[in-house]
Amino acid sequence: MIDLNHHLNIASRSRHPSPLKKIIQFMAMNDMVSLAGGLPHPSLFPLHTSTITASSPCTKHQVKLDLSAGKAENPFASFLQYGSGAGNAQLRQWCRDFTQHVHRPLCESFDILLHPGNTNAWSKVVNLLCERGEYILCEEFTYPSAQACWIPLGNYAAPVAMDAQGIRDDSLESTLAGWELNHPGIQRPHVLYLVSVGSNPTGVTMGVERRRKIYEICVRYDIIIVEDDPYFFLQFPEYELNPKTINDTSTSNKQFLASLAPSFLQIDYQGRVIRLESFSKTLAPGLRLGYFIAHPFFIQRLLLATEVETQDPSGLSQAVVLSLLQTWGMDGYLTWLRNLRHEYQARRDWMIRAFQHEFTLVPGSQHPDLDVADSTLVAVLDAVPIFSFVPPTGGMFIWAQFHLHANPTFQKMRKDQSLEDPEECFAEYFWEMLVEERVLLTPGSYYHPWQGKDKVTIQARGAKPAVTNFRISFSMTTREEMERGIARLAKVVRASWEL
Ligand SMILES: Cc1ncc(COP(=O)(O)O)c(C=O)c1O
DSSP, rough: OOOOOOOOOOHHHOOOOOHHHHHHHHHHTTTTOOOOOOOOOGGGSSSSOOOOEEOOSSSSSSEETTTTOOOTTHHHHHHHSOOSOOOOHHHHHHHHHHHHHHHHSSEEEEOEEEEEEEHHHHHHHHHHHHHHTTTEEEEEEHEEEEEEEGGGTTOOOEEEEETTTTTTTHHHHHHHHHHHSSTSSSOOEEEEEESSOOOOOTTOOHHHHHHHHHHHHHTTTTEEEEOOOOOOOBBBBOSSOOOOSSSOOOHHHHHHHHTSOOGGGGTTTSSSSSEEEEEETTGGGGGGGGGEEEEEHHHHHHEEEEEETTTOOHHHHHHHHHHHHHEEEEEEEHHHHHHHHHHHHHHHHHHHHHEEESSSSEEEGGOOGGGOOTTTTTEHHHEEEEEEEEOOSSSSSEEEEEEEOOOHHHHHHHHTTTTHHHHHHHHHHHHHHHHHOOOOOGGGHHHHHHOOOOOTTTTTOOOOTTTTEEEEOOSSSOOOHHHHHHHHHHHHHHHHHTO
């Protein structure tokens, strides 16, 4: 571990331990009569026992979780009481063992801290590392809630160009090498925010070689990597346009783990990776539970903030998740994740097949004029390329780039001198047509990183001319709904492109 102290912002350097949390340890001492705490008496908790029915990871049978049974040292009431801030010790240990088994961190010295989901975890990291006015390195298209957190804090995005593997190392290098020249007087960014598996919105996953290159650049320029990775276990093999192989669901947990792109933890030899894990996409988002994995240096400071901001995540959620994981065991949880991956992979395939039903899908190489990555597929209607996308290798989303050259309405908008942002005007008009037809996509403009008030139009924020993006999610709908939705999309395309 190298000295990373200079990465902390003034607020986190000035934090003191919460005095209330300090005294809690003394309450547990043998024979202590505590007249100190403001804890409610457990006999006055109105909740006594709780039984939850859960799925079994391997069979169709259900398992019963008795939260009141627990282990001797963890009766149900202890989950209802104030905790330490770091979260339940047994659950933390479970997460630690799981991390060791799955990610095999290169830095042996790492700690776990529970948090109430990655949204809050990222906000804690921004408040740990960033000062007002600083730029944060992020993907060219980034998760909107992540930037909605830093915009009011006076931070800006420094977007890094992407391809089908996520952010490009050459683009990261040139952004950093040219920083002083292009941003005189502004401090070079020292934080990289990444969704490197099944990125939201682009669906792309970063392979190991790219990770190594990105990591080495971060070492050279002294950058902290924040890996927001809720989709880690939802990694799929590449989509086959004309499938030759039968989708094999009979892999073992070992093969499943070996098939996953590694976390940056496996590459990090300096303790400069802060990883955000969430149970939202693997169990349920309403649990509001996840955990940080980072060097103890960062975990200690994050704990100080946790103690006075959120305290422990909900005790009930911790009780449910601990009980579920203990009942399933690590192998059972991995089986659950392996099956989950197949479920989402099937949904991705249904969505692309629905595209194939309404459009002709061809490899991007057949449309060199579109300047798209090799693995891109182009959806064509009556010989007109309408949209292109890289079939996702993880996550829940397809990032569709609509090509507007041949669209008559866009051509008119482009000629209209009064329109400052014709691509965005077209996107709004097209989105309204879709809503009228009762099919809802997420506008791509949400994902263009915020770079300050002088860069408001989509093009000023880095978009290519004559294209507009929409995010299409394949997680929530049935196959029939997907087919209906894509048929409606095709109908709107025909009307708008006048085909
Ligand atoms: C990249 C990314 N980070 C974080 C979240 C939210 O995670 P959580 O539910 O753990 O707050 C999402 C959810 O959509 C996401 O896509």
